[in-house]
Amino acid sequence: MLVDVVQNTIDGLLIGSSYALLALGFTLIFGVLRRLNLAYGPTIMLGAYAATWAAREIGAEGLALAAITVAGAVLGGAYVERLCFARRGGLRGAATARGPAIASMVASFALWMQLEEVVTLALPRHLYPFPPLYAGAPLVLGPFLLRVEHLVTLAVAVLVAGLLAGLLFGTRFGLAVRVVVDDVEGARCVGVNVPWVLVRVFALASAVGGVAGYLIAATSGQVTPMLGMWSTLKGLIAMMLGGLGSLPGAVVGGLALGLIEVHSQWYVGPSYRDLIAYGLLFLCLWLRPAGLLASPAARARLAATG
Secondary structure (H helix, E strand, C coil), X not given: CHHHHHHHHHHHHHHHHHHHHHXXXXXXXXXXXXXXXXXXXXXXXXXXXXXXXXXHHCCCCCHHHHHHHHHHHHHHHHHHHHHHHCCCCCCCCCCCCHHHHHXXXXXXXXXXXXXXXXXXHHCXXXXXXXXXXXXXXXXXXXXXXXXXXXXXXXXXXXXXXXXXXXXXXXXXXXXXXXXXXXXXXXXXXXXCCHXXXXXXXXXXXXXXXXXXXXXXXXXXXXXXXXXXXXXXXXXXXXXXXXXXXXXXXXXXXXXHHHHHHHHXXXXXXXXHHHHHHHHHHHXXXXXXXXXXXXXXXXXXXXXXXX
8 A cells, every 4th residue: 555655746746847848938937027937838749740740741759859840839939920920929018917817818819720630631540650759668766666757857957947947047048037027117127128138038948848849759659639728727827836936836836736636536536636736726725826836926916906
């Protein structure tokens, strides 16, 4: 019994590391633009499908597939940013206006549908194999099994979170981002190029999503059009659970979601796994609406809106 609990906990943390990567990208966009990008997952799917095409047509593999996935996600993110956030949904107008936020969210949903249609027209089969990250046997540590690809994902999630923290709190660009988050008009007054900061943040978030997309596809060994919706839901739930606008919260939310899912599947069954996860999310947001580790700015904005 104890062995099962420990094994499930290990599996939950390892699986949750991919959710943490997705939540990090969501947090960058939401924390800076204060807008919800529903096309975030589909841009990841676009990168994964670009890598799948490259593997099928030109035999790309390894790091080349990872680079193609990231490049495809960044290009897809740039397309979404230009159409949905650059003017109507960005911070160039009223930063707290409800209208632009809703308009950008609805527009990103429309691009979600468009990107799904693009990939299904390019590769019409429902499921395609994706070159695996690791084809060997799992590691055996006593009674416990550890999948190497999950360990790699966990290591990458920790590395990406550390690099993002260093970028945001140890560079001039990070200082500019934090000034924009705190006070858009004040950032303009001190000479910060706000539109350029937003573009770079969006590109950075898309790159993080591309890394997550490659690791998820390479771990599962397949891609489907459902990857877009799956990535959006998992990343959004992990971000909301961990805390709005918080990088540590994104990591904690992703790991917590993985733990909840794995233990729920083991003790209750796969049919109730998602139901329990959504129920706990609802309970968490009821008790702590901004999430477990929300940034002070996010809590203040939530309190200001009642």
